[in-house]
Structures are given as structure tokens and as C-alpha cells.
Amino acid sequence: MKISAKEAAMLLCAHDRILILSHKNPDGDTLGSAYGLLRALRSLGKTVRTQCTDRLPQMFSYLADGVQQEDFTPEFVVAVDVASVSLLGDAVTEAYPNVDLCIDHHHTNELYAQKTYLYDGASACEAVYEVICEMGVSITPDLADCLYTGMATDTGCFRFSNTTPKTMRLAADLMEQGARYAELNRLLFETKSKERIAVERMVLDTISYAADGKIALICISQEMVKESGADESELGGISGIPRTIEGVEIGITMREKEAGGYKISVRTAAYADASKLCAAFGGGGHIRAAGCVINAPYEQAKTMLLEEAARFL
């Protein structure tokens, strides 16, 4: 059942011993939502903890600054930024099969919770902010940092097309309430690990162009990953590189699998349909971003991709 921000606030106010769940492979939005809501509820004197099937990534450790997690049997379970129960991870779902409240912003939310506040906007943190305001909690700088984190990370620091005037205004409010946005932006958007820089350098060496520069293709091999020492979290966004090149309509990234063969990511700029291109290889996705798998040696897979891609220009 869908409810409003005010009803979600009333539900939270009426309960204690609250468990807040984040989705697996947690990002800034699910974590910012969870720690923001935890801080708000604790300021009302409630017993609260957060849980996620994966560890808190180092880069988001500041969200939990000063937060001691307590052990208790929850009376009320809230999921934040979790569109589907499968995103909680098996162990969490087994331990807490019933989710009382979900606060989310995904159109695809499966309405698995007893009650769902489904917000139409860029980030779950915007939804949580609304709920917190309805609870009459005053926003501390630590809380502002949490909510700013989700708004900024889900919008690429207010750069992606999902950014709305409302996102900008809510972020402005948080900046006034003490969010350390300059430091956060530097940490979240400007810092790359040495390993990431190393793998990027190797990947840029593999760029090839086709169709008068309308297609660009890069490859991330197992050897590059090993040699650079980069882990999975440090490879994020690399498949976005080919499309950022001026004049490129179809950007293709070939990621060598451990067992051989390639995982393919396709990103398109303006008119080519990435999902149709990937469908030709048994894959799928969205118009601007899609994927597939090709189990063939490098040169063969590359040729197949470039030939197919040319048909979409």
C-alpha cells in the first residue's frame, strides 16, 4: 500500500526498536538514506540500527561517524532505496522476511513492504528528507551530510538528467544546514585511487575508433585488472568513457571475464538503440545503456561488435 511522506513519518514516530535496511552493493543514496534516518530517529530518543548485507565502503565511512550500532530485536523494519526484496540479500531477507515500511524513489519498486512511500525524484535521500521534516526533526550537519550524499551521488553531483529543480533546492537547504558539501564533493567526485588511475591509463591505450569516429571501443582485460591492482569498486564508470568522446554515438566497453569471453557494455549518445544492438547478441537493457556477453576471442568479438554497431548509425 502506498502512503505519503507524512504517513511514513507518523508510522516511524509511533514505533521504537527500528531496523533500517539498505540494498546490497550499497551506494551513496541507500547509505545516506539509512544513516540520515538513523540520526533523525535517534534524535527523537529511539533505538535504531542499520543493516546491509555488504560492508560499508571505505569512501562512505564518514556517514557512520559517531554511530554505535546496538543489538536488539527489531519491532519495525524499514527499507530505504530498495526497489525489490531480492536487493536485500538472502541472509537479510531470511532474518527479516517482513518489511513494514519502504521509502524509495524507483518507479520499478515492487511494493513488497506493508507500506511504501514512493517518491518521484532523483534520490531516496530526497524522500527521507521529506519524511524527516514531517517528523519535526532539526537537521544537524552530520544528518545534512548523509542526505546530501545521496542527492549528490545519484545525480552525478547535479549533472545527470534526473536532477530536478527540487533536488537543487533541497540540496541548497542541506548546504545551509551545515552539509560539508565542498569536502564531500571532493571526496565523492574528484578522488581516484592510484589503482584506478593505473587501469584507466591501460584502458585508454586500447581505444579504437570506427565509422568515422562515431563508434569508440575500449577493452578491460583480466591482465590490466591484475597488473593495476584495481578491485571491482574501482572499475565503476569506466564503461562511460567511450561515449564521452566528442562525436561518438556508440561507446562500447569489452570487459574480459575470468573464464574467458567478454562482458559487453554499450552506451549511446543521441539516437542509436543500445538495447537493440545488445539484443543481437542475446543481451538487452535500455536505449542509452545496455549489455550482453560474447564468448569469443578478442579480435573476433571486436569485429562482430563493430560490424553490428555500424548498422545502428
Add this chain to the structure above:
Amino acid sequence: MKISAKEAAMLLCAHDRILILSHKNPDGDTLGSAYGLLRALRSLGKTVRTQCTDRLPQMFSYLADGVQQEDFTPEFVVAVDVASVSLLGDAVTEAYPNVDLCIDHHHTNELYAQKTYLYDGASACEAVYEVICEMGVSITPDLADCLYTGMATDTGCFRFSNTTPKTMRLAADLMEQGARYAELNRLLFETKSKERIAVERMVLDTISYAADGKIALICISQEMVKESGADESELGGISGIPRTIEGVEIGITMREKEAGGYKISVRTAAYADASKLCAAFGGGGHIRAAGCVINAPYEQAKTMLLEEAARFL
């Protein structure tokens, strides 16, 4: 003499045949301000043109979409985002030695104009927006694009520490008034030329680390620039790369000069004083960003820099 936004608006309303000047090496803020103000004044029926000593860069050509420049003898001269008369360029200064009004946001503005509206904020476009609102002009999408351009480019798309809550709210207003922010952000912040990608690849190959990774150094040689085909405007921001690496306190960029020797850019992250480091080589600048020139062969210059830099950790 300093005046308010309202007084600036009244001055503009009281005049016709208005010339708007931008600073040399024009950026998104001076150009967005100029074309935004031109569109506003023309909507009031005035005769207006813009002028800049340098050509409109290709990437900002959309600012002038549909704008025909007319030739006339100006009755009133306005400079936008121009802190010093020297930034107008000699030819412009000679032709128009008297600037009637300056709309700017640089603390260092030399108050060279008859009247100056000096705005305290991230971009001149914010100041121009205030003036335009005082004139009672309604904001069209084209006008919103111009003003959004300056706000976004001067703040690195709302990422830099100069961003204020006010910047965010004014940008939100422009988004509602039709600014094509998704397209603009893609054009301004996500697109790199093939030449830029090529030179970046070569530059990343030169990274060396010192002092346990607290110092990172890159080099841009004349050969790289030639081989990649990159022009000066495509090299912007490269000197920011070393400092973006995790753990790096001092990022150094050596740019080989045509005549030999190196132009050095130093960027520091948190505590090292870049200006003092550069002063050791006769240069200077700010705490976080400074420069100097070292006329020595590559290995010698690099050794000197790394030794001196280590003293600032």
C-alpha cells in the same frame, strides 16, 4: 562607484545602443552573461551587441543561436565578468576606453567602470540574473540556457567550494524556466575531444609518485601535444589530474615550453603551500594552486621539483 542590481537595471533601462564586453580567453560565465544580457535587453526592444577580443569557442556557440550582431556606435558600454580593464584586450580598450557599467563577481574587481555592480557569489551570471529580474524581463529558455551556462561552468557543475545555496536555487529557477540543463551538462562536462583523450592517455603514461604517494608528477611534452593534435583549449584541467589521486597532497604538472624548459603547475590538497613551493623557483600563486618556470632538462627539473616538494609535506 558601486551600485546595486536595481540601480544597474535602471541604468540599462534608461539607455539604448548598448555594447556588452566579455573578457579575453572567454569562458562560460563571461559569455553566458553577455548573451543572456543581450537577449534580455533585446526583448525590451533595445539595440544591443556583444564583443570579445577572442572568437566565440565552438563549444559555446549555442549561446549565440539566433543572434544577429548589428553594427552601431554604442551609447552605453557594459562589461560583464571582467575584473580588470586589461582583460578586455588592447584593441577593445582602445576602441572603448570608457566603460559605463560593470557587472562582476570578482573580489579583485578594479572598479575601472563608471558604475560597478559587484556581486558576492560564484558567477557573474548570478549577478546578471538579478539585474534582469529587476528589469522585469521574462526568462525564455534561450536566456535561461545562457545564465545556467555561467553558473554551471564557474562551479564545475555545482561541485566546487564556491557553490552556494543561492547558486543552487537560482539554477533551479532557470531549470524551471526552460534551461536545457541535461544537454548542457553533457556538452559542458562530459564531452572530450579525441585529441584530448589522446593527450590524456600519453600524460597518464608519465605519472610518477614520490614520498609514499604523497607527491604525484606528470609531464606534457611538446611532442605529446603535436602527436595528439590537441590545441591549447583542449589541455585545460590536465594539471588538475595529479591532485585527484587518492593520498596525493602535492600534484605537479610539468609542461614543456616550445623554447625548451618547463612551465610548472602545482596543486595541493589540504596543507602544503603551493605558492611557497613555487616561490623557491621564482614563481608564486595561491596556497592550493601556484606556478613557476624551470629552465632545465626534464630529469634535472623533475629531481629539483620532487626534492623541494618533499620539504612541504
